[in-house]
Each structure stands twice: as structure tokens, then as C-alpha cells.
Amino acid sequence: MVQIAWLGKKSPFCGNVSYGLSTTKALRSRGHQTHFIHFDTPHSPERNGISLLANDPDVSLPYLVKSQVYTIPSPRAQRELRDSLERLKPDLVHASLTLSPLDFRLPELCQQLSVPLVATFHPAFDSGLRNLTAGTQQLTYQLYAPALARYDRVIVFSQLQADVLIKLGVPAKRLAVIPNGVDTDLWSPASPGTASLLQRSVRERLGKERIFLYMGRLATEKNVEALLRAWRLVSPEGCRLVVVGDGPLSSTFQNQFNDPQILWWGYEPDLETRVALLQCAEVFLLPSLVEGLSLALLEAMATGTACVATDAGADGEVLAGGAGIVMKTQEVTTQLRTLLPVLRDQPVLTAALGRGARKRALERYTLSGNIDAIERLYEELIHSNSLATLHSQAKST
Known part of the structure; x- marks a missing residue:
């Protein structure tokens, strides 16, 4: 089994956090020893250079600023990270990059310690560069x-x-394409005829209407305003838009789109409740301007929810060929004005799209498949590092 030092985020909640927690949990379930190193202690003079969790399997690093998008570590963070790695002596370091200055120093640090270094690069993109956010x-x-x-x-x-990265000079041999994966046993359609107490509670709060759902951050790059404008223009009878999430535009949107057909659920920290929300939803909508590969989209697909998303990042590739409806990132409101009435009037279509989405998730985007690929990558790098160490020792004797 492999001993892994995982450098990532545990808060505030975002796709990077979900990725890190689900991946390390799955690796531990397979017997790997995983130490989670994360920014979780605001910088304080009282620390005096001492890591507060020095004897813990997980390690807390000090920070000055931490958000869903980026992290600014304290001046002591790099030294504490080095001390932690020297103490843990991992077989490999896996950095789920947090958009932090430490990201740029890790290669040199791990080279000095002779430890293989893997990164997962999360930032969203739109290869077409069709808008300012892209x-x-x-x-x-x-x-x-x-x-x-x-x-x-x-x-x-x-x-x-x-x-995109190859065009910017990153050698192809350095890159490993491993799609996000979700637990398709957890994220699964509700069992027909049986509803848990939690599902009934969620359904009661949602109301009796057919549910169209957005789940994610309320930020510019998610383009939620285009969805809200389309919803107000169409006002699909018998349907309700549920917005799950929070972000810098939350108050603005709630004031601007004060509509009884829109339920502002807010940030939902409970995993089982998020599952229940998707199980109750008929359609999942993701109008993003930029994406990587949306975990929320994969979760919706796995629950058998009909999915409509833009072709930002890899999301269009995920839904292509019958697993969902793909929009362009431009003129999303116009496209939704056409699509929303169709989805309202064609429940047979939404059911078929949901089945197609679930099938695609099972075929290509399972968490177990994701972990299989990561394990193979770890084995390859650790083996190569061992050979290089032996070769170096032989040359020195």
C-alpha cells in the first residue's frame, strides 16, 4: 500500500474540496495511508513556528487569506510543509492545486526530498475563448x-x-487524463415507491411542482443570471426553479429575481440532502461560461436527472451523444427560452435524458474507475522513483 501526502482544501466548500475529500476517502478504503495537508489555521503570532497538528495524521498549515478560488499562505507555511513532509516520509505527494503561491514551489521542494509529485489541476476553462471570463x-x-x-x-x-496545456508548453508525457468520478451507489435514482424520511422532508419543502434545479456557486463564471432571466421570461407553468448554493452574487440575484416560482435553497452542507435534492429534480441546469469537469453535473447524471449544460470545459463532451442537452456558452438565455418550454411539455423526453445520463455516468465517470487510474499512476511514479534512486546510489559507490 502507498503512503500519500495529500495537499488540498477542506474548506470553504467547492469542487476542489469535494474532489479531495472523496478521493482520499476512497484511497483510504483501499488500504492506502493518506495524510491530508491543508490550510486550516489562520496565521497567528502565538504559533511561534509550531505546527498545531504536528502529531496528527492530518496537518494544518497557516494562511493569511482563503477563499473558494484561491489561498494565500502565511510566510511560515512553506517551512511547515517541508517539516511535515520530512516527518511523514510519504511515498508520494499529491497536490490538488489550491491556486496558491505554494503550488509553484512544490516541484523544487519534492525534488529536494526525492519524492514523486502529482498535481490535479482544477481551474475551469473554455477552449473557445468565447467570453471575458474564459x-x-x-x-x-x-x-x-x-x-x-x-x-x-x-x-x-x-x-x-x-x-490547452500542451499548447502552452506542458509536455504531453507529463499529463494524465483522468476524468472526475462519483460514487454511483450513493448518487443514484430514488427507489420507486419508497421514500426515506429525508426525501419526504425535502419534497415537502420543494412543493408539488416539477423541479428544475441549479446546484453550484452563485458567481459570474457560473452564468446563473442567464438562467434566471430565461426562467422569468418563460415562467413554465407547474414547474419550480430551485437554486442550491451560495456565492458573491447570492443577495443580488435574490433581490433582482424575487419570484414565487424560484426557491432559493441556499448552501446545503449535508451530503444526503444534496442527494435527495437531485433525486427530486426532473431537470438539472448548468449554464456556466467556464468549467473544468463539473462534479455537480456528474452527480446529477448519476441520479438519473435530465441534464442541460453548456459546452464549457469538458461538460459538453460528457453529455454528447444522448446523455443530455448541450448549449453554447454564448446567448444562454436565448437557448433556454427555447428549451424550457420543450422540457416542460415533454416529460417523456426528460425521463429518457435521465436514463441516458445515468448510463453515461456508469460507463465513464465512476469513482471506482477514477481511483483505479490514480492507483496505476501512483505505482508507475513510485516504481520510476525507486529505479532512479537505485541508479543514483550505484553511481555514487
């Missing part, structure tokens, strides 16, 4: 490309994402 994300890719070229391997979620 252009901003492209700058992130340009900034990171030289550093990623120094990692032993960089996990990306699609070949489209790999192609």
Missing part, C-alpha cells in the same frame, strides 16, 4: 504552465484540458 481563466493556465511542466505528472479531467 479569457481570464486562460491567463491562469498561462501562468501555471511553466510550473506544471516541472511536476512529475499533472492530472487533468479531459483531453480538451490537456490540449
Whole structure:
């Protein structure tokens, strides 16, 4: 079994957090020893350079600023990270990149410690550069490309994402395409005729209407305003839009779109409740301008919910060929004005789309398949590192 030092995020909640928690949990279930190193202690003079969790299997690093998008570590964080790695002596370091200055220093640090280094690169993208947000994300890719070229391997979620990095100078041999995966036993359709107490409670709060659902951050790149405008224009009778999530635009949207047909659920921290919400929903809507590979989309697919998403990032690739409806990132409101009445009037269509989505998730996007691929990558890198160490020792004697 492999001893892994996992550098990632546990808060605030975002796709990176979901990825790190679900992946490390699955790795531990297979017998791997995983130490989670994360920014979880606000910088304080009282620390005096001492890691507060020095004897814990998980390690807390100090930070100055932490958000869903980026992290600014304290000046002591790099030293504490090095001390932790020297103490843990992992077989491999896996960094689920947190958009932090430490991301750029990790290759040199792990090289000094002779430890293989894997990254998972999360930032959303739109290879078509069709809007300002996509252009901003492209700058992130340009900034990171030289550093990623120094990692032993960089996990990306699609070949489209790999192609973007290759064009920016990251060698293809450094990249590993391993799509996100979800637990398709947990994220599954509700059993016909049986509803748990939680499902009944969620359904009662949702009301009797047919449920169209958005689940994610309320931020510019998610383009939720385009969905809200389309909903207000169409006002599909007998249907309700449920918005699950929070973010910088939450108050603005709630004030601007005060509509009884829209339920502002807010941030939902409970995993089982999020499952129940998707099980109650007939249609999942994701109008993003940029994406990587949306975990929320894969979760909706696995629950058998009909999915409508833009072709930002890899989401269009995921739904292509009958697993859902794919929109362009431009003029989303116009496209939804056409689609919403069709989805309202064709429940047979939404049921068929839900079955297709579930089938695609089972075929390509299971968590077990994701972990299988990560394990093979670990084995390859650890084996190569062992050979290199033996070769170095032989040369020195």
C-alpha cells in the first residue's frame, strides 16, 4: 500500500474540496495511508513556528487569506510543509492545486526530498475563448504552465484540458487524463415507491411542482443570471426553479429575481440532502461560461436527472451523444427560452435524458474507475522513483 501526502482544501466548500475529500476517502478504503495537508489555521503570532497538528495524521498549515478560488499562505507555511513532509516520509505527494503561491514551489521542494509529485489541476476553462471570463481563466493556465511542466505528472479531467496545456508548453508525457468520478451507489435514482424520511422532508419543502434545479456557486463564471432571466421570461407553468448554493452574487440575484416560482435553497452542507435534492429534480441546469469537469453535473447524471449544460470545459463532451442537452456558452438565455418550454411539455423526453445520463455516468465517470487510474499512476511514479534512486546510489559507490 502507498503512503500519500495529500495537499488540498477542506474548506470553504467547492469542487476542489469535494474532489479531495472523496478521493482520499476512497484511497483510504483501499488500504492506502493518506495524510491530508491543508490550510486550516489562520496565521497567528502565538504559533511561534509550531505546527498545531504536528502529531496528527492530518496537518494544518497557516494562511493569511482563503477563499473558494484561491489561498494565500502565511510566510511560515512553506517551512511547515517541508517539516511535515520530512516527518511523514510519504511515498508520494499529491497536490490538488489550491491556486496558491505554494503550488509553484512544490516541484523544487519534492525534488529536494526525492519524492514523486502529482498535481490535479482544477481551474475551469473554455477552449473557445468565447467570453471575458474564459479569457481570464486562460491567463491562469498561462501562468501555471511553466510550473506544471516541472511536476512529475499533472492530472487533468479531459483531453480538451490537456490540449490547452500542451499548447502552452506542458509536455504531453507529463499529463494524465483522468476524468472526475462519483460514487454511483450513493448518487443514484430514488427507489420507486419508497421514500426515506429525508426525501419526504425535502419534497415537502420543494412543493408539488416539477423541479428544475441549479446546484453550484452563485458567481459570474457560473452564468446563473442567464438562467434566471430565461426562467422569468418563460415562467413554465407547474414547474419550480430551485437554486442550491451560495456565492458573491447570492443577495443580488435574490433581490433582482424575487419570484414565487424560484426557491432559493441556499448552501446545503449535508451530503444526503444534496442527494435527495437531485433525486427530486426532473431537470438539472448548468449554464456556466467556464468549467473544468463539473462534479455537480456528474452527480446529477448519476441520479438519473435530465441534464442541460453548456459546452464549457469538458461538460459538453460528457453529455454528447444522448446523455443530455448541450448549449453554447454564448446567448444562454436565448437557448433556454427555447428549451424550457420543450422540457416542460415533454416529460417523456426528460425521463429518457435521465436514463441516458445515468448510463453515461456508469460507463465513464465512476469513482471506482477514477481511483483505479490514480492507483496505476501512483505505482508507475513510485516504481520510476525507486529505479532512479537505485541508479543514483550505484553511481555514487
